[in-house]
Amino acid sequence: MIKREEFQRRRRRLMTEAGEHALILVPAAPEHLRNGDSHYPYRQDSDFLYLTGLSEPEAVLAMAPGRAGGEQILFCRPRDPERERWDGPRLGLEGAVEQLGVDDAFPIADLDDILPGLMEGCARVYHPVGKDPAFDQRVMDWRKRLREQRRGEKGPGEIVSLEYLLHEQRLVKSREEIRCMQRAARISAQAIVRAMQQCRPGMNESEIMAELLHEYQRNGCPPAYQPIVAGGSNALVLHYISNNQALADGDLLLIDAGCEFDGYAADISRTFPVNGRFTAEQKAAYEVVLSAQAAAIDQVRIGRPFEAYHEAAVRRLTEGLVELGLLAGGVDGLIESEAYRRFYMHKTGHWLGLDVHDVGDYRIDEQSRVLEKNMVVTVEPGLYIGSDDDIPAGFRNIGIRIEDDIRVTDGEPENLTAGVPREVADIEGLMAG
Ligand SMILES: [Mn+2]
Structure with a gap:
């Protein structure tokens, strides 16, 4: 659990970086109606969650670094016994001040009345520009209202996207964030171990998905994204999420799934034989991917460019494709011509954090950014071999x-x-047990 003091530190750091003439606005995620009175599961906006820890909708965090030494105000839903009877408890205004450590709290319904005044004297407004068109419009309306109300007041001249300042901060993880990520990772690993243990020919992909969700939910963790449970040729569809086909004896099963703990995601992929034993060709191809992953992980070090681990994976995969007889020619030339892309068409990883594809720039001034301590990345090489005539039957x-x-x-x-095991012998051993 991230503590109140850490959220306060994050807010103070953001205010310092924004400067005293700024106003920072961060809205909670809107709720999305599925139909009738039924909503999609609520997931807080990651920027708002990062700064408050609050999972309620209908809230806006406003921070004014130049007022009273840095004022933090939360607009949120007031306590309401009648509504809480239907929707569950709310933090309320007093709770916001006590538990979140903001300076003041006001009902969300008062936002339009109070916000123009907070803009007075500010040179720029930071907010997540473009994320929610309705909120963009409200910011413009508040600015307009300030001009109408106060003669001679021009209102903030600049509307600035919050992303750059805040997402740089989110990119490097604190000790507590790493603890949350370790927890999410451990539960997500257990879930795939469970799936390996349960898997049998004739089962449906949906039954394996149920094993994953069982492990997440009994640990109080929602999935971090829609799991991929792809048997046989379904694994060639990179974003396969139907997860509703029977698992055939002799096929491989590719799982890409993770849960989130306290908002922090894990993201794991494993590929294993449905019947517990790799064929010779499956094993040969698998060993190539495994060695590419090892070469890539070795590049995830302080001072290495982000791109380096992708390049290491591509080189090893290309060498392996030649060894398997699926590509012919010199490795340098096959990399240069991108011939490997027939079998490997995605990047080798991404930032990981509150979002599964976490925020933060991968390139700075057109250069690959350099890795720093406590950044967290995924390393996920693969091979996707179709069924064209020139592919030997076993592959x-x-x-x-x-x-x-x-x-x-x-x-x-x-x-x-x-x-969760990766070596062929360990996977076969686990599945035989
Ligand atoms: Mn991933």
Whole structure:
């Protein structure tokens, strides 16, 4: 659990960086109606969650670094016994001040009355520009109202996207954030171990998905994204989420799934034989991906460019494709011509944090950004071999991805998701048990 003091530190740091002539506005995620009175599961906006820890909708955090030494105000839903009887408890105004440590709290219904006054004397407004068109419009309306109300007041001249300041901060994880990510990783790893243990030919992909969700939910964790449970050729569809086909004897099963703990995501992929034993061709292709992953993880170190681990994976995968007889020619030339892309068409990983594809720039001034301590990335090479005529029969419809969550440390890269086996012998041993 992230403590109140850490949320306060994050808010203070953001205010310092925005400067005293700024006003910072961060809205909670809106609720989305599915139909009738039924909503989609609520997930708080990650920026708002990062700064408050509050999971309620209908709230706006306003921070004015130049007022009273840095004023933090939360607009939120007031206590309402009648509504709480239907929708559950609310934090309320007093709760916001006591539990979140903001300076003051007002009912969300008063936002339009109070906000123009907060803009007075501010040179710029930071908010998540473009994320929610309705909120963009409200910011413009508040500015307009301020001009109408106060003669001679021009209102903030600049509307600035909050992303750059806040997302730089989110990119490097604190000790407590890493603890949350380790927890999410451990539960997500257990879930895939469970799936490996339960898997049998003839089961449906949906039954394997149920094993994953069982493990998440009994630990109080929602999935971090829609799981991929893809048997056989379904693994060749990179974003396959139907998860409703029977698992055939002799096929591989690719799972890409993770849960979130306190908002922090894990993201794991494993590929294993439905019947518990790799064929010779499956094993050969699998070993290529595994060695590419090892080469890539070795690049996840302080001072290495973000791109380096992708390049290491591409080189090893290309060498392996030549060894398997699926590509012919010199490795340098095959990389240069991107011939490998027939079998490997995605990048080798991404930032991981509150969002599964977490925020933060990958390139700065057109250069690959350099890795820093306590950044967390996924390392997920794969091979996707279709069923064209020129593919030997034993290699057809093999889709493999191996993905772990790796933290940049002072020393060796830390694999947060090492709790689920990757080696062929370990997977076969687990599934035989
Ligand atoms: Mn991933």
